[in-house]
Amino acid sequence: MRSLVTIQKVKNISPIADSDFLELAHIMGWQCVVKKGEFKEGDSGIYFEVDSFLPVDERYEFLRASSFRDNVDNGKGFRIKTMKMRGQLSQGLLLPLVKFPELQELTESCPEGYPLGYPEGLDVTEKLGVKKWYIPETANAGGSIMGDRPFGIPASDEIRIQSALELLEQLKGKPYYITTKMDGTSGIVYFIDGKIGCCSRNKEIKDEADALYWLPVYKYGLKEKFAKYGKNLVLTGEIIGPGIQKNKLRLAEIEWNVFDVKDWDANRYLPYDDAAALCEEFGIKTVPLEERGEAFDYSLDTLLEKAKGKYPSGLDKEGIVVRDAKFPKQISFKVLNNDFLLKEKD
Numbered sequence: 001m002r003s004l005v006t007i008q009k010v011k012n013i014s015p016i017a018d019s020d021f022l023e024l025a026h027i028m029g030w031q032c033v034v035k036k037g038e039f040k041e042g043d044s045g046i047y048f049e050v051d052s053f054l055p056v057d058e059r060y061e062f063l064r065a066s067s068f069r070d071n072v073d074n075g076k077g078f079r080i081k082t083m084k085m086r087g088q089l090s091q092g093l094l095l096p097l098v099k100f101p102e103l104q105e106l107t108e109s110c111p112e113g114y115p116l117g118y119p120e121g122l123d124v125t126e127k128l129g130v131k132k133w134y135i136p137e138t139a140n141a142g143g144s145i146m147g148d149r150p151f152g153i154p155a156s157d158e159i160r161i162q163s164a165l166e167l168l169e170q171l172k173g174k175p176y177y178i179t180t181k182m183d184g185t186s187g188i189v190y191f192i193d194g195k196i197g198c199c200s201r202n203k204e205i206k207d208e209a210d211a212l213y214w215l216p217v218y219k220y221g222l223k224e225k226f227a228k229y230g231k232n233l234v235l236t237g238e239i240i241g242p243g244i245q246k247n248k249l250r251l252a253e254i255e256w257n258v259f260d261v262k263d264w265d266a267n268r269y270l271p272y273d274d275a276a277a278l279c280e281e282f283g284i285k286t287v288p289l290e291e292r293g294e295a296f297d298y299s300l301d302t303l304l305e306k307a308k309g310k311y312p313s314g315l316d317k318e319g320i321v322v323r324d325a326k327f328p329k330q331i332s333f334k335v336l337n338n339d340f341l342l343k344e345k346d
Contacts, residue, residue, distance in 0.1 A: 004015055004051065004124055004131075005049070005125040005128055005130045006122060006123050006124065007045070007122040008027045008094075009026060009027070009042060009043065009044050010025045010026065010041055011026045011027065013026070016033070016086045017086075018087050022036060022085065022086055024088055027167060028162055029093055029281060030049075030163075031089060032047075032091060032093060033086070033090040037094060041224075044118050045095060045097060045105075046095045046124065047094050048091050048092055049160075050091055050341070051080065052080040052132070052133065053074055053080075053131045054077050054078040054080065055128075055129045059095070063078045063093075064078070074131070074134055077131075081341070083336065091162070097230075100128070103124060107266055111132075142213055143208050144211070145205060149199045149202055150197070153188060154188075154236070155186070155202065156260065159334070160334055161335050162300070163319055166217050168298070168299070170331050172295075174296055174325075176324060176325055177291065177293075177325050178291040178323075179289055180320060181239070181321050181334055182318070183245045183249070183311075185201070186236065186238060187256060190235075191222075191227075191231075191234075192232045193232065196222065196223055213239070215256065215297075216256040219256070220282060220284050222282070231264075232264035232265050234260075234261075234262040235258050236258065238256070238287065239254060239255070240256075241255055243252035243259075248315045248318075255297070257285050258286050260329075261275040261278055261279070271327070271328065272323070272325045276289075290306075303311075306335070308337050308339055316339045317336055317337055318337060320335050322335065
């Protein structure tokens with residue numbers, strides 16, 4: 001489960017112009033609008049990341065007017081999303097530790113005691129009953145579900161850089177590449193020991209010619225190409241086009257843009273050049289390459305600016321993905337476009 005709710009320390013507090021009641025608390029690479037005086041630098045708090053879906057609870061009732069949701073996919077609760085308040089981005093929710101006495105038992109082994117004994121970064125997502133907010137990605141017939149994604153077949157879920165700032169230092173000076181984050185639905189195609197299969201992010205889909213998640217196989221003739229290639233592979237890409245995420249690229253037909261190629265037998269992801277060459281051989285598109293270089297040296301602020309921009313359609317792009325060129329899954333993260341997030345609808 002993704003760590004949606006963690007205990008984090010406030011790095012610093014900054015004022016909001018013309019506001020007597022609100023200020024900004026900075027946590028990891030994020031910033032949250034909080035009540036003035038509620039936190040000071042060095043304080044710990046409960047941080048709920050964007051896309052957290054909080055259960056109905058009296059402690060969250062102040063969110064009802066802006067954040068309450070009730071639908072078949074998620075049930076009832078409060079959705080945390082990027083917002084703008086008093087002209088400032090608020091990226092998540094930060095609440096004081098004292099509001100959560102049920103977490104006291106987690107500090108019993110900490111000599112400092114409650115509440116100062118909370119270890120920074122402690123994941124309390126499950127303890128607080130928080131789930132990930134789910135946005136239906138497609139209006140198309142995805143296909144008949146056969147079961148969960150088979151064991152070992154990897155899912156795609158890039159971490160947001162603001163939650164893992166240490167990756168900037170780890171990538172510094174190394175060969176890197178940056179691709180456009182396409183706004184669609186993740187589609188996985190695997191060929192293992194002569195069997196070909198397709199999955200959505202979490203489910204395996206039955207082989208049906210009209211199933212969305214099998215479209216890459218039939219559109220690009222992958223049954224024949226995989227068999228001829230003769231190696232066990234897993235390809236993951238973004239399915240984009242009509243009926244998917246409102247088709248923000250305004251495509252006339254559905255496409256599949258690959259971003260991961262895994263050599264199944266070697267249990268490794270192909271470096272960028274090798275993955276791109278294989279996709280070209282198979283006649284498959286890859287996600288658009290925006291930049292590559294020999295020595296990464298970007299700051300968070302610079303990357304947030306690079307994440308802005310438009311798709312060819314003229315609509316805001318979702319963001320970018322940054323990776324190590326030689327070992328693409330060892331260091332990999334997404335940087336989302338704040339302009340895109342502010343316009344995001346349920």
